[in-house]
Amino acid sequence: MRYSSLFGKTTYGDAQDSKFASHSWLVKGGFIRESSAGRYFFLPLGWRVHEKIRAIIKQEMDSAGAQEMITPILHPLSLWQETNRDSSVGFELMTVEDRRGAEFALGGTAEEMMVDVVRGFTISYRDLPFNIYQFSTKFRDELRARGGLLRVREFVMKDAYSFNRGPQDFKLEYDNMARTYHRIFQRLGLNAVMVEADNGYIGGEYSHEFVVESELGESSYFVSEDGRYVAHEDVAKFKREPVNPDDDILPFQIIEQPEWVKTMEDNQKHYGLPYAHYLKNVVYRHAQTNEIIIATIRGDLEVNKTKLEQVLNAVGLLVEATDEDLARIGTQRGWVHSWGHPARYIGDLSLTTVKNFIGGQKEATTDSINVNYGRDFECEMLADIALAQDGFLTEDGSQKLIEKRGIEVGNIFQLGYHYSSKMQGAVYIDEDGKEKPFYMGCYGIGLGRTLAAIVEQYHDDRGICWPESVAPFDVHLISLRGGEEKAVELYQKLREIGVDVLWDDRDTSPGVKFSDADIVGIPVRLVISKKTGDFIEYKRRTEKEAELLTWDEVFARLL
């Protein structure tokens, strides 16, 4: 391809400066352009990369035995109603009505659609298991799009759905997909780690994220020192060590407390003890039932809302309580009691690690001290609802947890009977002639975000450095004054031997051409000019030095 004819050349200017390298370089390099916020054009260069990623994913999915198909983008809303996902707060579903009044969801994920098409067939146990997948545009009505391709409202996702007889054959497929994902990300040049994760609005009991480490990523996870335990902050387990095991249990008391003592910091100042000694209460409202939930936790810990939602079986349904909510249970911000309000109290496991808590019944000038869980108050249940922190110990206490951030590029979910139990007719005929529900899993990869993650990992201060497997072209050929005729010949020959060449044939300065080549980031740069004579200047994007090679040497390196 001649660069002169390419639509989507490099652009300069500040407009595309972003703290995300992938965002800046993809825009500057002419790979992508924003349409509306969070919705991107992929220009020809960007689309070549996108499609190389697609091809690698497809190859690996096919060799893993999965079958590609496609669902419509408009899903009958009735299907989402069957599984109650139309009303989940956690999912940014867009809906549309056609002119006959039929309602549709713009596909976000396709569990319901896949179950719907499968239940239309009579499936025997002999037909199982199978894994069907698609590459299709997905929609998320995100409040905030950010970071170029990292968080968008529209993107191509590879989503696969396995239909199994039960947990045993499902687990084989789950592991098969995990191995397949490792191979895919490896071929894409990505160092992706498999992280235990929360199932969220997708449902099911366990899942894993594939995360590419990056300080700017939105996924926060913890790794044990030996690397054996890797878990997302929404599920990461940790040991809550006793804070003051040797203290004696003292009698409960209500004491005077200066009016200025309001925050954790004030407590510390006043009582001189670290945060762990105070009781903390965080209040939520259930978006559907309006029930008030009070999460009670040790003062040095934070509540993880996702963990709390899992405990309450209210995924995506908890919202922060408003002042009105607090008034409704007879209290106000900062004065919430750890017992006694008309609310559901859920305690963190940490409540049993402290003797003689301070707090729990704060009023204007009084509070309680020497509060002990079990003796002075009890919650509806104690559960793991706290956020892990860097340096905490693993659950067995053997290792420290290290906090990391990364970009979530894929995930695999056990769904079990989550969908087949809610959608009528999602059954197969088993060997004994009886109808049994499918046992399912699903497996997603976001292509645009994966592309961005590649750039986050492969760039320097002059532009992108594409790994060969996904580079838009193999070779960036630059012809300079006096090299035009030879360039025609070289361009021709390279194409004949199957090398994809982007030829910068423009009548512009060497400086611009070199700078553009660095931004675009094709792995090999060839320069041909009067100066290079019968030779060709060969330089890899990631190396500093260029070499003068003969034509045959160049061909040999490229084959």
Place this chain on the structure above:
Amino acid sequence: MRYSSLFGKTTYGDAQDSKFASHSWLVKGGFIRESSAGRYFFLPLGWRVHEKIRAIIKQEMDSAGAQEMITPILHPLSLWQETNRDSSVGFELMTVEDRRGAEFALGGTAEEMMVDVVRGFTISYRDLPFNIYQFSTKFRDELRARGGLLRVREFVMKDAYSFNRGPQDFKLEYDNMARTYHRIFQRLGLNAVMVEADNGYIGGEYSHEFVVESELGESSYFVSEDGRYVAHEDVAKFKREPVNPDDDILPFQIIEQPEWVKTMEDNQKHYGLPYAHYLKNVVYRHAQTNEIIIATIRGDLEVNKTKLEQVLNAVGLLVEATDEDLARIGTQRGWVHSWGHPARYIGDLSLTTVKNFIGGQKEATTDSINVNYGRDFECEMLADIALAQDGFLTEDGSQKLIEKRGIEVGNIFQLGYHYSSKMQGAVYIDEDGKEKPFYMGCYGIGLGRTLAAIVEQYHDDRGICWPESVAPFDVHLISLRGGEEKAVELYQKLREIGVDVLWDDRDTSPGVKFSDADIVGIPVRLVISKKTGDFIEYKRRTEKEAELLTWDEVFARLL
């Protein structure tokens, strides 16, 4: 692929019986399944065919110099407002609002989007011409979906857009695309004819449809006897021969007419003259201005609404007049006058081919006779607004027109300045340093409909007979009792030499396997059983007789 593991096997039953062979066989064969009306799942078999079609189109578009990219599916509605296409009656646009209140159109075609992304760059004449295209899902809010994949509400379209400096270089690209389309359809096994067509809601001045002849097709077109003139009914020109050139012009008269004379048929009965001698009026209303338009035409001809809309520059905006509309201009159904109502009168060219028309001023018991255009009445203009008919002569009178029907599988449009004049900033910097609007064209192929057209052309009474270029697999291998072990070996060997095999390894009767193979329609069927011994039964789907071949002979035929 083992048929036992394939999702989407053959189904039997009446549900999928349709007058469209493609609809019936694609459903029965497990290629497609309807989701909601007019929206289809492509099952793994169907998707393989779809993707083979895509690959052929992509190859040919790329070698023609076009560049693949992608636009978001959600188009900012503001762009459609810039070109007034949001309010066109002719286009079944779906719109959706996100939770921040931003409005979008679900992409139907992408002219506005492509112009929008291009105008975001500074384009010099040196960057021109270029042709950018995408494969993306398109939405049409059709009132009636029908015929399986033939008329749907959601489908993948290859849509290309060329940006040119002016009419000269544009014409080269238009011809380039026409040649490319011929190559594409040829490779797909389709006998597609290029038909002059109307530009409709797309805009621009001329266009061509690519049509596959089929009695069930929705496209009606005319071909001259020598095949040189091929035009869609919406643009087909024809000669209006004088009906009674030798008659004398008689004096205008209003005469008594029995009350029962109402229709053309009644006229013929009463006056004894053929339809051509009566005046006919067809009334429309302009959907935006509410203006009434009366199309006046020779009694034996029909008004072609599309031609009339073109004449009035009101594409997609004319609707049939209601009784209220007729009352508003002081008349009623069957009594419309050919002059005198407060309406715009547009006459067909045929009005000058008849002397002494009967009709034009019908009342309860009277009508006018000896009505002559020019002397007794005049329209705002005379134009070609009539539908051609089988047997009519070409415009130069040299040939008869033959009426045909077909399936429109693609089209190419000259757009000229239609979009660049309406969308601000759609300009390039020319050699003289001045900003000039792009001269454009666009080029579409509907993939699903093309797939259906292939089946319409390639099937018999037992199922589909795929052309090799798009067949889901190369070989349908059937193993029967006693052939299981050899089948494993053959399946392995065929895959090793790069042959795509669908292996029916089910434990089911030979009759079912043979019948399924016929429905699925893979070009070559191989049978291996105890009976075939060291040989393999080889049969082409389109041939009656099977042959017993050695393994080497089979390999030789397949390579």
